[in-house]
Every structure is written in C-alpha cells, then in structure tokens.
Amino acid sequence: MTSNILESRPVRAITRDSHLVRLLGMLVAIVALFALVKPESFLNLRTWQSMAIQFPEYGLLALGVMLTMMTAGIDLSVVGIANMTSIGAAVLMLSLAPEGASGGQVALAIAVSIAFALVVGALAGTLNGLLVAKVRIPPILVTLGTLELFTGIAIIITAGKPVSGLPPAYGEVFAGKLFGVVPVPVIVFAFAVAVVGLVMNKTAFGTKILMLGTNATAARLSGLNTTGLLVRTYLFSGVLASLGGLVMLANYNSAKADYGSTYTLLTVLIVVLGGVNPNGGSGRLFGVVLAVLILQVLSSGLNMFPNVSNFYRPLIWGGVLLAVMAANYFSKDGPLLRRFSRKERSA
Amino acid sequence: AGSPAPSGSAPADGDFTIAVVPKDATNPWFVRMEEGVKKYAADTGLNVFQKGPAETDATMQAQVIQDLIAQGVDAIAVVPVDPGALETVLKEAMDAGIVVVTHEGASQQNTMYDIEAFNNADYGAFIMDNLAEAMGGEGLYTTMVGHVTNASHNEWADGGVAHQAEAYPNMTLLEAEPRVESQDDGEVAYQTAKELLKKYPDLKGIMGTSSFDAPGVARAIEELGLKGKVFTAGTGMPAANKQILVDGSVSALTLWDPADAGYAMAELARKILAGEEIGDTVDLKVKGYEAMKFAEGSDKVLEGNGWVVINKDNVDSFGF
Amino acid sequence: MIKRFLARAVRSNEFYVLLVIVALGVVIQVRSGQFFTANNLVDIANAMVVPGLFAIGAFLVIVSGGIDVSFPALASLAVYATTRVLVDTGYTGGVWLPFLLAMVLGGLLGAFNGLFIARLALPTLIITLGTASVFSGVMQGVLNSVQIPNIPPSMEAFGTATLFVARNPESGLTSNMPVSFLILVAVLALAFVLLRFTMFGRGIYAIGGDESAAARAGFKVRRIKFWLYVIVGVIAAVAGLIRTSMMGQMHPTNLLGMEMMVIAAVVLGGTAITGGTGSLTGVMLGTLLITIVQNSMILIGIPTFWQGFSLGLLIIVGTGISAVQLARSGNRLRAAV
C-alpha cells in the first residue's frame, strides 16, 4: 500500500526533483531547530495559527506571480491589484450595507462585494495580459506600470486614507477560525492552491502555459493561442491577487492603498526560491508552497527572539535563497542545473 | 479565546514581559524610542523590549504582533503604522488576555489606552504657529505629508490648516496643491519643493509634517535663492537638523521625545498589568507625561503635553 | 544620406523616446510656462544624477544578458558603512577618502555578486534578489543602521558644490548645477569608452549576444562577468555617495526600492531586456524621461492623489509606443510567429 503511494506519479515527481527535496529538508530542519530552541513558544497551537493567518496574504499573491513567471513573464502588479480590489470591495460593502443594515442585507453586500473584487481583479489582470501579449511590452515594464496605475487608482478612490468600519460579519467569517482552530485565510489559501494545482496538473491550460513559457514560437506554431493564454494567465494572477486583497481586507478589517507594499519583491523571492525559472517553462506549485512556508516559519521563528532584530530577516531570506540555489547548483546530479541551463537571454 | 500563554499564568507577581512595537527602526525616531524602553527595563528590571517590523509597513507590523501574541507576552505597546490595519490583530491580542496600549493611535478601537504626547490637532496648530511666525502671519502656503496614506501626518496638517483659518486670516492655503507628498524621503521633499516654488511664485510657506520634510524643503529654499522669502516648519530631531536651525533656513522645529513616549507606554502597560487604576492625571513617571488627561469625550485616549520646540538657541541642549 | 539617417532613426527606439520627451516638455511648458527655463532644466539635470548613474550600471548588466536588482541595496550598504566609519572617527579630511572607501566597498560587494554570478549559471535576477536581501539585511541588522544626521564636512561641501547657477530672469529663481553632474558625465564617458573601445566592453555585448559563443571565441566569460559586477558595484556606490552628500545626511533606506524604476528607464530607452543590444544614448533618454515625469507632476498640475496613476500610465504609454513602433518596423516573421 505505502509502496504504491511512494511510487505513485506525483510522489515520484517530487522525490525526483532534488530541489523540492532540498526545500522540504530545509523546512523540516528549521521547524526542528525552532522547536528545539524555543519549544514553549514554537510548539504552541497559537504560533501555528498566527502563521496560518499571515502567509496566505502573500502566498496568494505569490501564486499569481508563479503562473506568470512560468510563461517567462512576471507580475509586479499583484500588490496593486490586491489593494485596488479590496478597496473597491470595501467601498461597495459599506455602501450596500451601511451601519445598521439587516443580516440578510449584510450577507448580500458581502457576497456582491467579493464577486466585484474578483471581477475587478480579473479585469486588471486582463489589462496586464493584453499589454504583454498584444502590445508586446516586456512584462516587467507592463506590470511595474500597472502597479503604479492600480495603486494610483486606489489612492484616488480613498485619498490615501484607509477604508474601514466594514460590517463585522465580514471579518468574523474571513478572519475567523473554522471550528475555532483553523484560521479561514489558510483555508482560502489551501483552496487556491488546490485550484491552481488542478489547473496546472489536470487541465490543458496548465500544460499549455508551461509550453508557452518554454518556447513561445513553437507554441504559436503548434496552434496554441498564445495571446489568449497570456491574457488568461495574467487574468488568473489578477484573480488570485484580488483574493489576497480580500484576505487582507479581513485580516486588517480595512483596506488601504499601501498595504503590503513590501510584498512585491517578497513574492518574486518566494517564487524563485520555489524553483520557478524566471525564464519560464518550469517550476512546481509544490516548491512555491514550500517556499512560502519556509519564509513564514523563519520570520515567525525570528520574532520569538526579542534580541534578534527584524532587520536580520532580509539577511536570512537572502541567505536562504543563495544557499539553496548554490546547493542545487553544486549537486551536479540535480535537475536544476539543466532547468536553469537555458541561456538567460531567452527570457 | 485563549489564555495568556505560559509565562502569563500568574503575572501578578510583577514579572511581566512587555513588548513595544514601533513602526520601524531605521528612523532615528524609533531608535531614540528604544533608548527609553531600555531605560525602563533597566529601571524596573522587567523584561521589556522593542521589536518592530523591518520596514514601515502595516502588514509587517501586524505580523510582528501576531507572533508576539503567539509567544504569550503580557503586554504589547504599539505605535501603529496604520490603526485601521491593526484592529483585528489587536482585538485578538486582547481576547488572548494581553494588555494592549498604543501611542499615536488616537483612532484605534482595539486598545485599552492610547497615549498621545499631545493632541494631534493642537500639534498641527503649533507647527502652524511656527510657520506663521516665520511668514509674518501672511501669505500663501501649502502642507506636505510623508505619504497621503499616513494618518497622523494628515491629522497634523488638517489641524494646522484649521488653526490657520482661525488665527491667521491673512494666510491662504494654496488651493491648487493643498497637500503634497514627500514620500518620507528628503530627496523627494527637496525636488517637490523646488517644483512647487517654480510653479507658484507666490508661495511663501510650506508646512512639513514628516521629519524629512522641513530639511528637504530648506535645501530647496536655499538653492533657489529664496532664503528669507520662503519659510518652512515641521517636525524634526535636534541633531539631524542642527545646521538648518543654526543657519536660519528653518526657524523652529517641533518634536516630542520618543524615548519618553516609549518609557511612558511601558509604564502604562505595567500599571494595567499590576491592576492599578488608570484615571485622569495618571502619572507615567516621565516629564510631560506626569499628569495625563483623557481627551475630550474619550475614556481611552490619554493626552500629555510632551512636545517641545527646538530652535537655534536650544538645539544643543537635548543630547540626541 | 540624410534620408538613410532618418530611416534609421525612425526604426530606433531612441527616436520615439526623444519624441515623447519633446512632447512632454511642450505639454509642461504650456501648462506651467516653466519647462524650457534655464533653472528648470538645471533642476532636471540635478535630479537625474543619481538615477542616471544607477541606470548606467543597470544597463551594463542588462547588455550582458542579466538583470541586477541589488544595486540600491549595495549602494546603501557601501555608503552607510563609509559614512558611519568616517563620522565615528571624526574624519575631517578631503572628499577623496569617502569616495575611495565607498568605491572599494562597492567593488567588494559587487565582487560578492560577481562571484555568485560567474560561478553559478543561474539567472542573475535570482542571485541579485538574494544578494539585495543580504546587503540590506547586513546594513539594517548587523550594522544596525540609523539615520546619520551629520556627514563629514568635505562630503557636505561636495554635495553643495556648484558648477554654475542658472537663474530664471522672470521669477528670479536660481538653481545650482551640482558638481556631481560632472561625475555622471564622466562615468557616462568612461562607460562609453569601456563598451566601445575595450575588448572587455565588447565582451559584455558578446556575452549578452551568445554566451557560449563568447566562451568559444576566447572571451574569459567568468572573468568578464565578475569584473562587470565589480564595476557596477563601484558605480552604484558612487551614486549612493553622491546622494548622501547632496542630501547632507545619510538616510540608509533612501535608495531602496529604486531598482525597478531604473530598470524601467533602461528598457524604456530601447535596451533589450534579453541582452546584447542597447545604447547609452537610449539609457540617458529613458532616464531623462522618467526623471522628467517624476519631477514635473506639480508643474503639469496633476493633483497629488493622481500622481501614481499618471506615472503608471506614462510608463505604459511610453513603452507601448516604442513596442508598437518597433513591431511595425521590425522583422515580419517575428511579428507573425
């Protein structure tokens, strides 16, 4: 039975990928380290809940960045989309369910606002996709521009002020805990991972975007609708970003134009640590999820040491990134060597 | 709900763990605050420490607090980057039995008490007084904030504008650009001021809020050859601004000593933990905070009178 | 002859960037009457010094086929350490020492980048993301960086040193052309000579064109990459030192976050993000355009709240125009396939 599982295709795919094995080893090692050094705080349900509230925010954004990077692009605008959509949702929610609204009205307002946020996220992503695929502006420029654009729209709507005073029901549901134990954000994240995983592994779309990222000319000459694929990829990223925005909206019970401004580079860091090649065509969802977890455990672990300033955080993150990549590189049998061996200019 | 973690099971013996969470720490402001926090730890022998996010970012700050809750500290004293963003996490902290106090967070709902070194509107009014004095009480002016998303800066600026409307009828706010942004960056403050002064030749004053504003504006005034014609005022640390005060580019800056605020926050948290009553005129054992008063209509916001003016005469007397 | 030159110009990216700049200048002039004034132009030159230097460094890396996002962190660390040491020792000597120290440190940090990049055949974006984090982590964590209010007097003097003063006869406003502008010009000239007249420089282009072909041709690819990052580190440190000197204070985080805008400027100027092609002229035009936009929002009369939006729009429209034009004049097969 167990041997069957171990030999099953997905498990084999993971164990064959030495980068994933290394990330997994790293995660286990740092969890073990913190558990040994600070058992009383680290092995505490509250710590894990706290982590489960935190990482879904940037984890969701990283999923979108991952998808775009697989097509040899990048999405720097995710934070802008998240803030713009969560502000839109918050404003809508407040106008549909002003204080004192009935329960039903509130429920409806919340549902409509969530749908609105997702649609706006999809539209924003579509704009990115069209600019990349149709106008053929390099993705890094497109999304840098739209990051400014979306953040700008968020500022215009709010005059830079937070939008708060949401119906408490929203936060109770989305920042609450299922059965009082499992934080809802992590459930949202797990749901998104499942959807992305399904799309990547079970649908033609997933295969196609990896193929597109590998060789755009061959993709076009194989009859793939490359424009449509790119647009849908950025659209997908936009929807995931708006989901991230909705989680932030719940976590902070407010929305603001500059929430999570440090997430932009963080998500890129996570995605490359997860083993996605910035030149497109390869990478695994599981690696990105592991990278998200590693960074979260590291940062929560560090917060348990009052004397270690948070300024060491980037140092440690950067160090981890360099160490993992160097380890991959020097283990010659690792498939990563080949993974990255394509010339950089083919970006 | 949860219980306040292992060490918090019987905190009444006075062995408290108090964490102070600033907005960030490169800003000399919070470095200075940490001095107060350390002094408090030394004075009382309690486990009091400062732990902030690596960058001024509301989400990062919330995460630091999340982790502190998980560790079961007894009290958290926060200088919120953005009060709105912290409501959820601070509520969680209080639900977990942790004492929460804030500083510069008058609008914070989920806090037991908020300490203000002063009233934000009053503080803004006071900066305006400084500016008006320099401008001779007349002329066109505008306001500069670190970010349009920064709540306190905007409150100060609003307070300043309101005060001007009342007290300085001969001054007018620049309608076309009533509020500009320095992005908490001295270089941007400088470039923005240059642009303003080019476009609006009648502009006579810029009211700064962030500690980067006035020095940057002063640089622009100096370069454009407008010294003595255009003025600025704002917040700033003495040592960082000694030169512009001495050479007269800026006549006066305002500040409160963040070390004192850090000390006061820790003391307030300890008092709550020890079960002491908090009421009007509570004494937080540091100058300017000896007789805190509730703000009008609030039973949460405690205001002191902790701001000071620095000018070229007293700039050397602070030691920071 | 002229026709050929024009035909060539119309196919170049630089031409469109120049058009956009001119158009923008006219708009600003119409809106504020202040664009084509001596002191405004000097102000723009002044604002361009630091981004311009960074852009030269970023350009060198992009031409070689890489992407460097670590230069602001590198510059911050090098200059912070320099300033800290000099201030703590009460240094009162000439400005050469701060420059020397910062450049040496910048070179060392660049060598750190270079070692990784020359040694590991990994995308440079990955490596420099890592080293950028390490650099800012070292500055903020290990060195415990704080704002340094007073810098050595010679740095301060250098920061305020003026080449000439431009005076607007109408408003009487004066703007100073900083001496550091000469450094931008000098670095630009050096970069030009390096790229055009040294085998090292041709090697950078060759590697960006085809790395394995470069190795086969006899270029010492690893060595070139290593020294390239050292040079870029030195240029970044110079830029950082200039910024600190001109501000008269050391703000450790002042430069962080500039990388994307600088890279945008380089690409806007027609440098292929995939490496191998691009010109310094384009880089300067791209930087100029972004600098003008960032420093003319008030002149145009864009309300504060609309500034981010406008900047984003401009990046998209600016890059869109050249992308569309290039596709139109470019290779047909490529456009079709």
Add this chain to the structure above:
Amino acid sequence: MADSVIAVRGVTKSFSGVKALKGVDLEIRPGEIHCLAGENGSGKSTLIKVISGVYTPDEGTIELNGTAHSRLAPIDAIMGGVQVIYQDFSVFPNLSVMENLALNTELASKRKLVNWRRFRRIAEEAVAQIDFKVDLDARVGTLSVADRQLVAISRALMHDAKLIIMDEPTTALTKKEVDALFRIILDLKARGISILFVSHKLEEVFEISERFTILRNGEVAATCLPEELDRRKFSYFMTGREFEDGRFTLTNRSDEPVLEATGLGLQGGFEDVTFALHGGEILGITGLLGSGRTELALTLFGAFRADAGELRIKGRPVTFHGVRDAVDAGVGYVPEDRLTEGLFLERSIGDNIVIAEIDNVAVSAGVYDDTRKRAEADRWISELRIAAHDQDNAASTLSGGNQQRIVLAKWLATRPDILILNGPTVGVDIGSKHDIHQILQQLAGEGIAVIVISDDIPEVIQNCNRILLLKAGRIVQELDPATTSEAQLAALMTSDTTGGQQ
C-alpha cells in the same frame, strides 16, 4: 614533421554513466578532407569537443602536431591550428559582421583595446580569403544562414588554421550554397589545410571526402577510403542494419483536391502561386533559400495572412486568422528549425507529442484525462519507433532524429488531412532519414496529402510524385520525379542566378 595534424588515440569519454566515446582512434593528415559520419548520438560532437579541448577525455591521448596531450585546453588547440565551426556557427547575432570576424583574432593576440580601423582591416582580410561579399556593418542576426556560415568560415581561416572542423556545415544550406562551400573547402585543401567535417547527407559526403571515419555508439565502426565504400556499406557501418530506399508510388490519390491555392501571394514572399493537392499525394516544393518556400509554407499554415489569391480546403474557401484555424482545418506543419520552432526542449516527450491536440484529450471543461494523454503519447512513441525510455523525460534528452519524430508525432496526433514538412530530415542521420521517409510514404498511402519542402534533391525525387520548383517567389516549373534526374533538378534549381538570395 609529423604525418598527421592531429591524432586521437584510444579516447574514452562518458557523461554521468553514458559512454559517449569508447576507445576512439582518429588521425587526420595534412591537407586531407576527412569525413566524420555516424548516427545521431553516436559521439561525433563529443569527439570534436575533445579535439578542440572543450572536453577532457577520460582516457586516451590527443597528439597535436606531434606532441601528445592527455588533456588539451581550448587555447592549446587554437594555438595548434585547430578551428571549429560549430553547428550553430557560434556567431554573435547582436554584433556586426566586422566585429564577428575580428574579435577572435584580437582575442587571440591578447589585445585589450579596440581599434575599429584594425577591426575593419581584419574583417576585410577575412572575407577576402574566400571572396565573400557582405556588408561588414550589417548585424549578423539579419544575415541569411548561409552568410552566417561564411562569416564563421572566414573567421576560422584567420588563425593560421591547420585543421578546420565543421560540425554539420551543410545542414542549413541549399544546394547552391553547398557547392560554394565545397569550392571553398577544396581551395583550403589546396592551401594545405585539413578539413574534418560531419554530415548526414550522403551525396555530399561522397562528393568531397577523401577519407572516412564512421562512428557507431561511440566506437569507430570503420576508417576507410571512398573507393572502399558504397552507399549500402556506408549505411551499414553507420547503423548496423541494411535497408532499401523505396521510391514513392502513388496508390491512394483522392478524386477531389484537398487543398487548392489560386493566385496566392504574400508581399515580400511569393506571388501568384497556384496549385492543387490531392489526398494521398506527396508534393515536393523545392527552391533555394529565399525563394519564398518558407513563407509559402507558413501562409498555408495560417501563420501569415496572404495578401492575394484564394485558398480552398476540400473545395471550401478558407481564410486563416491564425495557426489554430489551419490546425482546425486539418493542416499540420513540421517547421524548418525543430529546435527553435518545433520543440519544447525542456518539457516532457509526452507533452511535446500531445500539445497540438491537447484540447481533444480533454474529458470535460478543459480537464484532461491523464491516462488518455499518456496512452496517446505512448501510441505515437511506438508507432514512430521513437527511442524514448520514458515519456516523462525531457525532449532535450533525445537525439536529432528522434526529436524530429516527436515533431512529426505531434502533427500525426492531430490526424491531419494535409501535412506540410519544411526540411523534414535536416540534420537527421541516414537511419532516421530512411525511417522518416517510410513514414511519409505510409501516410500518403493512408490518404493524407503531404507537402515536402526540401532542397535535398534525392529526398524530393525519391519521395514525391510531383515537384514544384519555386524561384524568387514564383512557381516556375512542375516536374515529374520519375522523368527527372538528380542532376537535372540540381541544374534547374541553380540555373537562374537572379533566383538566389534576397
């Protein structure tokens, strides 16, 4: 004076377990034209890299001008007069011709500074050696493949070369260009320069070579003179098997044409192209590089939109708005350059095979059936006898011939009515070439309409039932292979000099 320029003795080289070379001996005499032959993956490129110092052999020695080395650095090889013209030519597409020509020389003389006047002088000297006319200021990326190769040759000649190694130099060249290249080779030989060259094209190999070394599975299968060889023996040494090349016979021609082009034209590509194609036919389209053949193929495949004329498929007029439309109409296209246009090298073999019809292995709503997908891929792997251990391996792990079969499988999987192949056997060894030809004939036998675009003259004559000759974008003649000899066709192709390069 040594009687060999270079002598390789007992060289062994393995890559993580795979033995690429097993005790190989090779000797090249001054001024000889030596051909290195072998199937894809037999170790030719590896051997070349050992000689040029790129790889260090695990065992054995390399004797260069009489001195034995157990390891050779690239610079030693260059100093010893060994020059390699790689398959991709190793040129810099982003730099000018002048610079491409001069850089190596300048690097070899350890110059640190660039003197553009000297660059130009070196470049002029370089092109003068083979009388190569080219704009020295043009970017190499804009040159035709043949010109790029001439750049590489001119460059190699600059180094007092004693031995020039060419790895498949004729792959991307048309007949006329090959002839030009051979004239150059003979000229070099006359100057006492030895040539070692790799090719899969038999007729060329016999035309020019003076001695052969044939590799099979990393071992020398034979070293001999041309007199001792004929085609059959040659193929046998290479592949270890014997086969008969069968001529194509039309057996299953449909009554109605499946594809009709009337007055088809594309600005800058071709004009007034009219022909009809029936099911079961193999139509050859031949012409020199720049004759518009690739543009025509891409237009039939929807990648270009024709500016003039009409296209009918099964009698119905069609307008393709993109490749997808063409694929949906039953057209498949095997591109010219499989590496950059056909394959997804880093992706799995299975994905490469199913990509064009991936939407058809879907069960519902875009979710596809992995089992079906894998079965489909496995089916084609066995049908086309692709030597793949595991369809999960990357396509890059296969040799050229097998990679070409993957591209073919991709289109066969879509069950096309019309299959267009642009250079179907470029760079493919004779074993695989034979197999691919068999497959094409079999497909036609099943009623598929096949278009083979190729300038490999024996290939079109042997495999087509009709040949269209394309020159400067126009169809100038239709030929019947049964009544046309290879020599006739070759003469027709190159007869009009204006039909040359653009």
